[in-house]
Amino acid sequence: MVLQSFKNCLWRSCVLRTPKACFWSTASGGLIIQSVSNDVYQNLAVEDWIHDHMDLEKQQILFLWRNSPAVVIGRHQNPWQECNLRLLRQKNVKLARRRSGGGTVYHDLGNVNLTFFTTRKKYERMGNLKLVVKALKALRPQLDVHVTDRYDILLNKQYKISGTAAKLGRTSAYHHCTLLCNADKFVLSSVLKSPYKGLKSNATPSVPASVKNLFEEDASLTSEIILDAVAKEYAVQHQIDHHITLINPADETLLPGISNKTKELQNWEWVYGKTPKFSISTCLNMAYKDSVLDVKVNMDVKHGRIEACNIDLPEQWLPPGLYSELVKSLIGSKFCPNEITMLVTTLLKVCPQDNELHSRWSLLCENMIRLM
């Protein structure tokens, strides 16, 4: 396997789409690239960039990438429904929304991602997955891996080791899939379990599955070995050299406009704001003094912002003026714990200085924030 710098590949001539002799004269049909970054946003931005800018008519592309711990939700999913956002924040696990459809996955360095770029016409997922299976079997013939008709790859006919998603544009398309080599299954299962109750939405739900790492089946397998095996098989099938070209997703001269794409993917409006409309109908159990209050809460959230909100408090528990002030401020706010914390603490400054009132307010607000 030879790794060469991207600049050697006359990348820019490919980019400008002028039919100058470039890569395809020496290695037509395909190109294999690997990201040097482990940042999920940067890597997703590379996918966007290739999808938008590269002409895939003459050569298809295989993109190999790995991320430091991150949860990646599908284009039309609801992060509150899919994962434990509180735990993600605590453990510093990033949350990203990709542009392709499908369900939620957990990435860490023990998981490899493979993206197959083709023209829209040549989009074909089964073929790609069969290529991956062939590569794995060539590596370890005794591995029992096969592709299901749901485009999953199963190990020992039981455990999911790969999930698939795809994005189709006007002229180009990509199919990407994960491959569990040696990911942290404990973190995976804990972050992918949503604690939020009472959510109702039409967002695409994920289908949970039992997973297993390839490493557990054969301890000699590592992410690097598996990546290389897939690249080798791709090279064979596309009749190209088994060269993997490294790219740096932060290189603006190589990939003009990439930093904007990265920023867009990190933006709250994309990650949370693109959540399809949903509603929450739940009950807060607030322990106050010697009793426990059951407080029904109903909220509608659209574009990640609170559109409507109703809190069923006992009468006069909070002065009515203050309650309506709270509800008025919540409407239009982001459904985000930080935003709401800042909001309620700021509002408290203009409240009458009453310890009882303050403790009630804090109790209610803390419980509300836990919903987010």
Place this chain on the structure above:
Amino acid sequence: VCIHRVRSCSSVRFIKSKYVCVFDKSALKFSHQQRLFRTSPVSCGQIVQFKLSDIGEGITEVTVKEWYIKEGDSVSQFDSICEVQSDKASVTITSRYDGIIRKLHYSIDDIAFVGKPLVDIEIDPSKGVSPEEDVVETPPMSHEEHTHQEIKGHKTLATPAVRRLAMENNIKLSEVVGTGKDNRILKEDILNYLAKQTGAILPPSPKAEIVPPVRRTETVPAAPKDRARRAPVPVSRPIAFSGKDRSEPVTGFQKAMVKTMSAALKIPHFGYSDEIDLTQLVQLREELKPLAEIRGVKLSFMPFFIKAASLGLLQYPILNASLDENCQNVTYKASHNIGVAMDTEQGLIVPNVKNVQVCSVFDIAVELNRLQSLGSAGQLGTSDLTGGTFTLSNIGTIGGTYAKPVILPPEVAIGALGKIQVLPRFNGKGEVFKAQIMNVSWSADHRVIDGATMARFSNLWKSYLENPATMLLDLK
């Protein structure tokens, strides 16, 4: 369109003609030409049903997930119309036509069928026939350059929409490199060509943004001496500024700030400023910084400022008080919960260090570190952000010397610290020395605090900081 035609064609035959169809225009201009049209004639203003095209893999139905346009919007060819999903694949559907959206056949979450109409688009009458098919022309007899399609005997492939764009911008199609199939010239090729040639800002399309004039500098001579000798190159095209005002509703945290600041304004503020010589403190901090680092804590100047303020508040407790709404009672707060203003992405937040009166400088540094990392991660809790009694705002880290800080209700005082500058000052012997000077600007509630109190507090605070050893005497 008519005006362009007049300019471009030297023959002025058809100033007043109204062109409704491609056929009419072409018949008038290229009377001797032969044309091959593979399209069937489409009369204009017609509503075309844009059908959902094949997704591939034998898929027949998809779910509509997001509309990018609504009825009444105008679209250009290749603009995104909607996002649909089918079996883990998300597909962006783009428009085939230029026109106006007249009807959306589906709502969000509806199932849409391949081959059935997705949207109705009213084709723009001036844009002519559906650009789905190509118009291939054999070499014409007319001599207008921009309409002259022959390039050394080759035919140039381009859709009518692209040809029109080239014509409007006085571009010879022969000079444009086509990157589409069979070297067809695409809209993008015309735009790229334009950007490179004139280096000017392109005329705005309906959704245009301001194109930063980066490329323009390349056409202007770079050497300053050249500029001095000759006049700057005049811009050949009128600059089109297509920026628009943007309105956003005031929501959430911003709304709360509006309320708080409006309340703050009701407090009669008075200000008091002074200059502090931090030369000794700078030295002290340099000595203590490595010790703090060994303990895993970053030591800034703030812990010193905060502790000195608390020592001052012990002498002047009125500054750590709160006035009730009706101005009937003043509550002297026992705890010195000193707030530190922090600038985050969301805006100004003021977490506070609790009970400074019983904390050492090191304790304060530890707590500040904690609040700062939580603040930048956006994870501050409600208890960190409530209960403050006195605030310091270190605006000097960003810049500035004097400020006029606004008191945060229900507090009665606030201090803004400017940046530390190295300035010349006179010492006791009348010699000039290098002093580390910082300015402080206090604001206080004049209903309960008078100028003299503020001045005395400030002097005390100043003396602690100018001679840090004196803090030792009063530390509790």
